[in-house]
Amino acid sequence: MSNLPIFDVAGSAMNAQSVRLSTIASNLANANSVAGNPDEVFRARQPVFSATAIEGNPALAGVRVDEVRQSEAAPLRRYEPGHPLADAQGYVYAPDIDPVAQMVDLISASRSYQANVEVFNAAKELAVATLNMGR
Amino acid sequence: MSDFLGIHGTALALREQRLQLLAANIANADTPGYQAQDLDFTHALGAALRPSAEAGDPIAAAAEAARYTRPSSQPSLDGNTVAGALENAVFAQAVLEYRASMSFVESKVRGMLTAITGQ
Numbered sequence: 416m417s418n419l420p421i422f423d424v425a426g427s428a429m430n431a432q433s434v435r436l437s438t439i440a441s442n443l444a445n446a447n448s449v450a451g452n453p454d455e456v457f458r459a460r461q462p463v464f465s466a467t468a469i470e471g472n473p474a475l476a477g478v479r480v481d482e483v484r485q486s487e488a489a490p491l492r493r494y495e496p497g498h499p500l501a502d503a504q505g506y507v508y509a510p511d512i513d514p515v516a517q518m519v520d521l522i523s524a525s526r527s528y529q530a531n532v533e534v535f536n537a538a539k540e541l542a543v544a545t546l547n548m549g550r
Numbered sequence: 551m552s553d554f555l556g557i558h559g560t561a562l563a564l565r566e567q568r569l570q571l572l573a574a575n576i577a578n579a580d581t582p583g584y585q586a587q588d589l590d591f592t593h594a595l596g597a598a599l600r601p602s603a604e605a606g607d608p609i610a611a612a613a614e615a616a617r618y619t620r621p622s623s624q625p626s627l628d629g630n631t632v633a634g635a636l637e638n639a640v641f642a643q644a645v646l647e648y649r650a651s652m653s654f655v656e657s658k659v660r661g662m663l664t665a666i667t668g669q
Contacts, residue, residue: 421573428577435580464581474614475574478581527579530638534573537645541569545652549659 420471421538425531427467427477432528434462434480439521442512449493449507451500456508459486486511554662558654560598560609564591565648567613572641575632582628586620586637589613591647 438460450456462483466476488511496505555562568589578584594616598608622631 421570424570424574424577428579432580464578466578466581466584469574472570474610474617475570476578476581476584477574478577523580526634530576530579530634533638534576534641537641538569538573541645541648541652544649548652548656549663 420469420475422535423469423471424475424477425535425538427469427479428531429528429535431462431464431478431480432524432531434483435524436521436528438462438483439517439524442510442517443514443521445510446512446514446517447509449498449500449509451502451507453490453492453508456490457510458490459488459510459512460484461486555655555658557595557599558651558658561595562648562651562655563609564589564594564598564613565644565651567594567609569641569644569648571613571617572637572644575637576634576641578630579632579634579637580630582630584630584632586622586632587617588620588640590616590618 442459445457448457460483463481464478465481467479469475469477490508491511492506492508494505495501495507498507501507568591571587571589575586575588594612597615598612602608602611604611620631623633623636
């Protein structure tokens with residue numbers, strides 16, 4: 416059936432947005448996870464999207480998650496000598512995650528997800544109505 | 551059968567192509583560097599109805615010929631030109647246009663069924 420490319424496109428977008436929501440959830444959950452070593456500390460994750468051709472119709476572009484990239488930003492260094500994980504000089508390293516920026520990203524991702532759900536439902540209704548044509 | 555449906559059959563197929571393109575826009579609202587595409591329906595319909603000597607699907611060829619990149623309404627950091635609200639509104643309108651085309655095709659089908667069954 417020729418309506419299937421829309422389902423592939425909307426499905427790929429919903430999958431990509433849910434990967435984005437998962438990475439935001441990881442970032443927010445680990446915003447306060449400190450470590451004594453800058454190499455071991457949690458780094459913010461972000462998915463990288465790219466457009467990919469759809470099988471049913473090569474002129475269309477769906478979304479693909481290329482990779483979930485870890486941030487290169489230097490971790491924050493805090494002086495907390497009483498912390499159990501503090502290093503020899505008394506510093507702990509915290510991930511450089513801004514909760515406000517993550518929440519904005521979360522809102523944007525859920526709006527995109529809802530828009531794609533609307534596209535999916537509209538395409539489904541039209542496909543069913545086309546099949547029932549003349550009945 | 552395509553002569554029976556006439557312009558409405560072609561119009562329905564092209565409306566569907568446009569719907570798929572707009573769905574791809576909404577799907578790629580967050581892809582860096584993606585340019586929003588649209589289909590010029592009047593142009594595509596004219597191209598599809600013109601008898602053409604080329605082999606291959608006339609609908610797909612007409613849709614490809616009438617495709618254009620929507621000019622960006624506001625600049626963005628990652629090069630994406632999809633405006634969420636505009637694309638959703640255009641998609642809703644395209645769904646309505648598809649339903650209108652479908653109702654024309656349906657009335658032709660009903661007319662044929664009445665002619666066949668006599669009721």
